[in-house]
Amino acid sequence: MSSRLQAEHLYKVFGRRPDEAVDRLRQGADREELRADGTTAAVIDASFTVEPGQTFVVMGLSGSGKSTLLRMLNGLLDPTAGQVLFDGQDLTALSARELREVRSRKISMVFQHFALFPHRSVLENAAYGLEVQGVPRAERELRATDALAMCGLAGWEKSWPDELSGGMQQRVGLARALATDAGLLLMDESFSALDPLIRRDMQDQLIELQKKLKKTIVFITHDLNEAMRLGDRIAVMRDGSIVQIGTAEDILVRPANDYVASFTRDVDRSRVLTADAVMDKDLRGDEADCGCETATPDTSFVDLCAISARVPHAVAVLDGKRRLVGVVPRQRLIGFLGDQQGEPTPCDAPRDKAVKAVKSDA
Structure with a gap:
């Protein structure tokens, strides 16, 4: 499966002699050195791919470069260096007219x-993107009504x-983006202006829509809980650079550095983690048919x-073919709820009981 969107070594520098600043960054200069010379490096060597139907979340604090990065993805900002490929087409090589055509038909944005x-x-707002495309009124009103x-x-x-x-106004903005049936949906802090309960409702709405529509989405946020709830993959930005890309479980369980780990301290792990992230994978077995709860x-x-809580031993984890792929000791669960990263604790006997329970019923 080829990537729907590719960002390749993107740089965005504001100020004097931006090309020279990119060369300095490539040679190891940092943001502060450039700032001392009156130059701002907003995005530094950003590379990632987004697969068809995937929700890719870019998160970071204010000033991390995430919104600047988003605006390079649809040509609202020209990168100082690097490429943006959408369905194999190099957007950075297009003329202004060609870019407007791409934005009107292939890429939608929710602000x-x-x-x-x-x-x-409300109907006219939802149909606006189709009006720009020149879609006849009857068709655009029908499509906007459906959206x-x-x-x-x-x-x-x-x-x-x-x-x-x-919240309803933001739904109109989302409907306007969906009505065009664009291949890529860009969402820039789209829910951050909403009250917490409405924001949660909009997240639910987007999750349900994504299950049906399978849109390719790039979503910008400063909220890690929102990122983990919505993202199939997450990119964490700091000072213009992407410091880690991974699933929600990767970010939570295997943070790349102390900066990423600091974001995860207040995250409700129980809403993110699955058995695959916490199980002990050292013990594996052949096909099994267990009468105990797995x-x-x-x-x-x-x-x-x-x-x-219902079984007297560690929980056995079976794949779709009823093969043992791991076990989860109770103490390991407790470890993952705390600040520690779920390191195994001494409970071999309960773990062995789980394995024996599975294999004895096989």
């Missing part, structure tokens, strides 16, 4: 502050934006804890 036209109805329904706004088509709550690699941490 943080809704960006709705106050003098247009609004997908976003939970059926019946609000004739309303005005100021009649809607913040887990699969996809079993959530919460469900795993519940199973552990």
Whole structure:
């Protein structure tokens, strides 16, 4: 499967002699050295791929470069160096007219502050991208109506934006992006202006839509909990550079450095981890058919804890062919709930009981 989106060694430098600044960065200069000369390195050597149907989240604190990176992905900012490839097409080599065509048909964006036209109805706002494309009115209204329904706004088509709550306005922005049927959806801190409960509701909405539509999404956020909830893969940025790329479990269980680890301290691990992340994989077995309660690699941490409470031994983890792929001792679960990274604890006897329970019933 080829990547839908590729960023290759992207740099964005603001200030004097940007090309010279990129050369200095490549030779080992840091951001502070350039800033002393009146130059700002907003993005430094960023590379990643996004697969079709994947939600790729870029997270970092304010000033980390994540929004600048996003704007290079659709040509709103020209990179100082590097390439952006979408479906194999080099966006950095396109003319301004060609870029506008790509943005109108292939790439949609959902902004943080809704960006709705106050003098247009909800339906007209949702249909705006299609209007730009030159789609006939009857077709664009039909497609916009369908998109609004997908976003939970059926019946609000004739309303005005100021009649809607913040969450509903953001749903209109999402519907506008979906109506164009673009291949890539860019979302820049799209939920951060919303109240916590509405924000959670919008996250739920996006998760449900993604299950059905399988869009390719790049989502920008400064909230690690949001990143872990939404992202298939997550890129963590610091001072213009990507310091780690991985799944939510990778970021949580195997942080690349102390900076990444500091983000994970307040994360609710039970909402992120699965049996695959916490199990002891040293013990594996052949095909087994166990009469005791077992887990699969996809079993959530919460469900795993519940199973552990019901069995007198470590929980056996079986794959789809009923083969033993690991075990989860109770103390290991406790370890993952704390600050420690789930290192094994001395409980070989309960673990052996789990293995014997599986194999004796095989």
